[in-house]
Every structure is written in structure tokens, then in C-alpha cells.
Amino acid sequence: MTAPNHSWRNFKNAFMQTLACVCAILVVTPLLLVFYHLIREGFSSINLAFFTQLPKPEGETGGGMGNAIVGTFVLLAQAAVIGVPVGVLGGVFLSEYGGTKLNWAIRFAADILNGVPSINWGIVIYGLMVESHLPGYSALAGGVVLGMMMIPLVMRTTEEVLQLVPGGYREAALALGIAKWKTIVQIVIRTALKGIVTGVLLAMARVAGETAPLMFTAFGNQHWTHNLTEPISALPLQIFTYAIGPYNDQHRQAWAGALVLLLLVLSINIGVRFLTRDRFQQKA
Amino acid sequence: MPTDPNNSAAALTVRGLSVFFGDRAAVKNVSIDITAKAVTAIIGPSGCGKSTFLRAINRMHELNPDARMEGEIKLFDEDIYSRTVQSVTVRRRIGMVFQKSNPFPTMSIFENVTVGLRLNGIRDRKILAERTEESLRMAALWDEVKDRLNAPAVSLSGGQQQRLCIARALAVQPEVLLMDEPASALDPLATAKIEDLIVSLKKDYTIVIVTHNMQQAARASDFTAFFYLGELVEFGPTTKIFTNPAQKRTEDYVTGRFG
Numbered sequence: 001m002t003a004p005n006h007s008w009r010n011f012k013n014a015f016m017q018t019l020a021c022v023c024a025i026l027v028v029t030p031l032l033l034v035f036y037h038l039i040r041e042g043f044s045s046i047n048l049a050f051f052t053q054l055p056k057p058e059g060e061t062g063g064g065m066g067n068a069i070v071g072t073f074v075l076l077a078q079a080a081v082i083g084v085p086v087g088v089l090g091g092v093f094l095s096e097y098g099g100t101k102l103n104w105a106i107r108f109a110a111d112i113l114n115g116v117p118s119i120n121w122g123i124v125i126y127g128l129m130v131e132s133h134l135p136g137y138s139a140l141a142g143g144v145v146l147g148m149m150m151i152p153l154v155m156r157t158t159e160e161v162l163q164l165v166p167g168g169y170r171e172a173a174l175a176l177g178i179a180k181w182k183t184i185v186q187i188v189i190r191t192a193l194k195g196i197v198t199g200v201l202l203a204m205a206r207v208a209g210e211t212a213p214l215m216f217t218a219f220g221n222q223h224w225t226h227n228l229t230e231p232i233s234a235l236p237l238q239i240f241t242y243a244i245g246p247y248n249d250q251h252r253q254a255w256a257g258a259l260v261l262l263l264l265v266l267s268i269n270i271g272v273r274f275l276t277r278d279r280f281q282q283k284a
Numbered sequence: 285m286p287t288d289p290n291n292s293a294a295a296l297t298v299r300g301l302s303v304f305f306g307d308r309a310a311v312k313n314v315s316i317d318i319t320a321k322a323v324t325a326i327i328g329p330s331g332c333g334k335s336t337f338l339r340a341i342n343r344m345h346e347l348n349p350d351a352r353m354e355g356e357i358k359l360f361d362e363d364i365y366s367r368t369v370q371s372v373t374v375r376r377r378i379g380m381v382f383q384k385s386n387p388f389p390t391m392s393i394f395e396n397v398t399v400g401l402r403l404n405g406i407r408d409r410k411i412l413a414e415r416t417e418e419s420l421r422m423a424a425l426w427d428e429v430k431d432r433l434n435a436p437a438v439s440l441s442g443g444q445q446q447r448l449c450i451a452r453a454l455a456v457q458p459e460v461l462l463m464d465e466p467a468s469a470l471d472p473l474a475t476a477k478i479e480d481l482i483v484s485l486k487k488d489y490t491i492v493i494v495t496h497n498m499q500q501a502a503r504a505s506d507f508t509a510f511f512y513l514g515e516l517v518e519f520g521p522t523t524k525i526f527t528n529p530a531q532k533r534t535e536d537y538v539t540g541r542f543g
């Protein structure tokens with residue numbers, strides 16, 4: 001090649017490649033930093049007591065976040081009970097039924113809801129369930145707020161994965177004289193099931209770390225909650241309480257709590273990876 | 285108005301059929317008698333309305349919300365567009381095989397063949413097993429898959445997948461089988477198998493096949509209808525359409541002068 005700008009072009013290419021590579025590394029660095037920091041500060045405080053015991057009274061050392069860990073799972077379970085059926089069926093409606101204009105409006109509303117800051121969700125549920133004492137600060141209110149946040153997330157991902165199911169499968173089923181709802185449930189949803197489960201899990205991972213809306217609703221406490229109408233603790237709430245507390249032992253436990261929360265979210269993400277491993281392998 | 289040329293029993297009687305998508309007429313005033321237990325081929329250039337015509341026969345065009353039809357289609361004297369007839373019932377009696385093979389990817393070979401029965405409430409294992417063997421034999425696939433009925437359907441080759449789709453359509457025991465270019469995505473060997481299959485199926489079924497392949501229409505069909513710009517130009521015994529067509533446009537098309 002005798003192009004006059006040969007070396008200049010090579011230089012430009014190498015420069016852009018390096019720039020892109022540096023940016024890619026910048027994306028990964030925060031994750032590594034977060035991990036490094038949490039493990040360094042929190043790992044030594046993780047022991048059996050951390051998972052099984054209640055927080056000790058202020059100033060005493062020891063104890064754990066058992067109630068907060070259980071509380072996070074209780075809140076997530078309630079959120080799933082609300083968010084999964086409504087979100088999945090809403091996604092089915094968007095993908096399989098409805099007029100174009102109505103769908104456009106619903107989709108637009110869901111996208112706006114997905115962008116609503118989580119503290120706004122908290123204030124709304126505070127107004128609806130806490131101020132009205134129906135039932136006041138409670139696990140129920142916390143579950144509802146997380147569930148409401150899940151609905152638009154699950155709805156949009158469900159719609160998207162249902163749209164990925166080739167139309168030929170719907171036609172084949174309908175041409176066999178299978179009713180439309182059976183076609184949707186047995187053929188379309190079944191084909192897209194992994195994608196739907198993935199969307200649900202990612203939505204749960206997303207709301208698992210929410211703190212602000214829980215301050216207005218679940219409120220948090222320092223003991224075991226036996227009734228959904230009472231306040232309940234959650235990992236992010238307990239981390240927040242301890243992080244701004246005055247004692248070193250609280251800070252220590254806050255780090256440990258943050259590490260456990262990150263590992264929880266990470267394990268959901270890894271579970272999703274595992275689920276989606278051969279997702280497109282079968283695509284005809 | 286062209287009708288059944290040899291006056292034997294008509295499985296489908298179509299009168300004045302027009303299909304519109306919005307304002308555009310894809311099929312214009314078509315009347316035709318489809319002979320029972322024979323193969324009728326529908327030929328014509330792309331966009332001539334032959335697929336739309338086929339889909340109107342089992343009301344599949346209704347999946348398109350803009351579609352609208354006029355005219356009448358009778359299946360053995362029963363109006364399939366009557367207000368009391370549901371599209372689901374029509375499609376159980378008039379099956380369809382598509383251009384692109386579409387076995388359900390989450391299901392095994394057995395589950396694919398029996399899906400139409402199972403989702404319509406048939407649970408008896410014995411009936412399902414019998415119907416599976418019967419349908420796969422008719423689709424000339426039994427010997428190739430009898431030892432791996434529980435293997436995923438997508439593990440089959442392209443030609444096998446299309447024959448599986450034919451078996452799946454046959455398992456619900458329709459009276460008419462519509463085929464929309466069933467071999468156009470297959471290699472010549474697999475195509476030949478599908479054609480043999482079509483010829484052998486006409487003992488029991490009324491078959492309507494849309495094809496782009498002139499040789500296929502000539503080899504496999506008893507009657508041929510030539511569509512052009514949404515109209516039925518000519519309809520008659522296949523030998524006559526290919527050797528001595530009445531219309532100039534038909535002759536031009538079958539001899540490859542246009543289309």
C-alpha cells in the first residue's frame with residue numbers, strides 16, 4: 001500500500017482503540033473498588049451472629065443484622081407477589097392484546113414510572129398507607145412500595161421478551177385451532193419463560209437495594225417483626241442507621257451489611273446469567 | 285366465472301371473495317370450487333394475493349386487525365364466516381402448514397405432534413400415542429424419529445422439521461390442509477420428499493398449496509389456479525393450465541415470460 005497517509009491513519013486507529021480500551025476499564029474499576037473496599041472493611045465482621053442475632057443496644061458490641069436480612073427477604077417476597085402478576089400480565093397485554101394507541105400510552109406511562117425517583121414512590125405510599133394508618137409504618141407498606149416499583153420494570157421486560165418470540169409460533173398454534181389465550185400461555189409465554197424470569201429477577205435485584213422509599217414505609221426496627229402491619233427492618237435501612245451512628249462497632253456492621261447486600265444482588269445477577277446461558281440456542 | 289372443472293364433490297366453495305387490508309384489495313372477487321381429496325395448486329407472481337387467499341380459507345387473515353373480507357366461503361356447505369361459527373372451530377377443520385417450519389422450540393417431537401390435541405383437552409396417553417404414530421407415518425417421518433420421540437423438535441433437520449409441522453397439522457385430523465409454499469426453504473431432496481408426501485396425502489385430505497415453483501405445481505397438483513394482481517385469471521386441471529391455457533397471461537406466466 002502506498003497511501004500517503006498510511007502511518008497517520010494507523011496512528012488514529014491505535015489512538016481510538018486505546019481510548020476505547022481505557023474507557024472500558026474505567027467502567028469496571030468502580031465495581032472492583034467497591035468490592036475491594038467492602039471486603040476489606042466488612043468481611044471480618046461477617047460471622048454466624050451477624051446473620052442470626054438482633055442488633056445490640058447502642059454502645060454494646062456484637063449482635064447482628066438477622067432481623068434486617070429476614071426483613072429484606074420478607075419485603076422482596078411481598079414485592080414479588082404484587083409486582084410479578086401485575087407486571088407479567090401487563091406485559092402480556094402490551095405484547096399480545098390492545099389497540100396500538102392504548103399500548104403506546106401504557107408503554108409511555110410505564111417508561112415514565114421507571115424513571116420516577118424512588119423517594120417519590122416512598123412519599124406516595126407514605127401518604128396512602130402510613131398517614132392514613134392503613135396500616136401505618138409497616139412491612140406491608142414497604143412491600144407495596146417495592147412491588148409498585150417492580151410493576152413497570154417487569155411489564156416492559158416481559159413485553160420485550162414476548163415480542164422476541166417469532167410470530168410463526170403464534171400462527172402455527174392458532175392454525176391448529178388452539179384458542180388465543182391458550183396459545184399465549186402454553187406457547188408464547190412458555191417460549192419466553194426464561195426471559196420473563198430474568199426480567200423478574202433483575203427487577204427484584206433492583207428494588208432489593210432501595211433505601212429511601214423504605215424509610216417512609218417499612219421504617220425499620222431493632223427486633224424481629226412478627227406481623228406485617230408492624231414496621232420491619234431491611235438491610236439498606238440498617239446499613240443507613242449504622243453508618244450514621246456514633247459507634248465504631250456500628251460502622252463495622254454497616255460495612256458487613258453492605259457487603260452482604262451486594263453479594264445478594266450479585267448472586268441474583270449470576271443466577272440470571274446461569275438462566276440465560278442457552279437462551280438463544282434453541283431459536284429456530 | 286371459473287368453477288370446479290370436473291364437477292366432482294367440492295370441499296370448499298368460494299364465491300365472490302375479496303380481502304382488503306385497509307383500502308387495498310389483496311384478493312378481488314374470487315370464485316372457485318376446491319375439489320375434495322385432490323391437490324389444488326395456486327400459482328402467481330409475488331404479491332398476487334395467493335397467500336392472502338389461502339389465509340382467508342381458515343380465517344388466519346383475521347390476525348391482521350386491518351383485514352376485512354367480503355363474499356362467502358363454504359366448507360362442505362357450511363358457511364365458515366357465519367356469525368355462529370368461531371374461527372377456532374374453522375381452523376380445527378382446516379389446517380395450515382407455513383413456508384418457514386415452526387416447530388415449538390420448548391417441546392419434544394412427541395409434544396409438538398400432540399400439542400393441538402392436548403391443548404384441546406385430549407389427555408388419554410393411548411390416544412395421543414396412536415395419533416402420534418399415525419400422523420408421523422402419514423408425514424413420512426415415523427421411521428426417522430420413532431426412537432427419539434422425546435428429543436427436542438429443534439434437533440431435527442430443516443426438512444424433517446417441516447414434515448413434523450405437517451404431522452402436527454394432521455394430528456388434529458383436519459378435513460382440508462392448506463400449505464403456504466411448504467418447500468420453498470428446503471433443499472431439492474427435502475422438497476422431493478414433501479412433494480411425494482403431498483401426493484400421498486390426497487387419498488385422505490383436500491390439499492391447497494401455494495407455490496412459486498412451476499414444476500412443483502405441475503408434478504404434485506391435480507388442479508391449478510393462476511392468480512394475478514389479486515384476481516383469479518384461470519382455473520382448471522393442471523395439465524390443461526400447463527399445456528393449453530385459455531388465457532394469454534396464464535401462458536406467459538407458466539412459460540416463464542413474466543413473474
